[in-house]
Amino acid sequence: MRHKKQIAIIGGGIAGLTFARSLGNEMYELHIFEKKEAFGEVGAAISVFPNALCVMEALGLLPEVLANSGAMQKVYLKTDKGAILSRSEPRYEYPTVCIHRADLHRILLQNVPAQLYTHHALSDISHLENGQVALRFENGETRNFDAVIGADGIHSVVRQHIINDGKPIFRGYNVWRGVVATRFDIGYGSETHGNGKRVGIVPVKDGVYGWWATCNEDFMQSDEPEGSKNKLLRLFGDWHDPIPELMANTEHIIKNALADREPVRGWSKGQATLLGDAAHPTTPNLGQGGCMAMEGAYTLAKAIERYGLGSQAFQRYEDLHFPRAKRIVLESRRLGVVGQLSQPLLIALRNLAFRCTPSSLAMKLMSKYFEYRVTKLEV
């Protein structure tokens, strides 16, 4: 029997799991190393746009993703007092959906064709003379592999080894998120703009909604002593319905700082390459970080199938994926600057621009992101 090449995937997030599912285990033996004590995800919602749903369809997961998510039939932009700035109805080949991250993770994880390891935080990589990579984990284990895929997120250890561009760059605002069952059916997705603050609401399913809220603050400014919920109600308590109620009824609130990195090429070194947030971390203003992770994972797998496990495949993947990732990172950053404006005159101009832009034009501007079909690429 032919010896299967061994691939280590560092990180069991969207990128690592989608890659394992896209490549499969016929030619390769896949090992996913996760630093946490379990494979799983935090209690928040994630929007999955048509450009990523086509990957789910190629992997045979679309029906399950759709069954566990809510479709965004309409999207509103609003002011904090509830005035509608614009309204659009996304119409693409696939819907735009929102799903609980735990559900998406569960769907990607079930029957994933890989051996899974928890409590394995990668600490170091070295390249051996025979072309293999040697991995060292914080638990003291060392293992050699034919290749390593760094899908270890925005603070990637693999990126440090390959690119070494320091810490992610904080963009001046923090975000809180929650998921909550409601007594009402809001029936739409919305983004509400205030003064240096924003709130998004997305339908998950069956009356469950995900929300996020941003505020210009110092990096991970503490919410103590008042606590996150009281602070949010102080910041957003007079915003339009149902924002205060969603926040008040949320049991578990997560806070993150929002950061990205300058998009740079050079994602591979020897038999190691980067994937997902490790390669192209982005602010979430376009809701594309996870979607891009799926696209990249699919492209990398197809490149390996076509060119074999090595530099030619890694280079082809980067050539195909980098320009799009760069555009999304930069556009998302710009949208964040506009969304977090805090000067009244600029806010008035922004809101006027939202009001005056026909929804057909807004949809057209977005369609280059959402109508992209990575599954049709000539790899």
Ligand SMILES: Cc1cc2nc3c(=O)[nH]c(=O)nc-3n(C[C@H](O)[C@H](O)[C@H](O)COP(=O)(O)OP(=O)(O)OC[C@H]3O[C@@H](n4cnc5c(N)ncnc54)[C@H](O)[C@@H]3O)c2cc1C
């Ligand atoms: C507030 C917010 C909202 C967002 N909303 C959306 C959205 O609506 N739609 C969308 O598409 N994207 C969204 N994103 C982006 C999306 O969450 C990320 O782009 C996506 O999770 C990236 O997946 P990943 O697998 O590359 O990285 P991660 O999800 O970060 O997964 C990396 C995994 O690697 C593990 N790991 C890290 N270091 C090590 C190590 N040294 N050894 C072993 N394991 C390690 C981690 O524990 C983790 O499990 C949002 C992000 C934020 C912050």
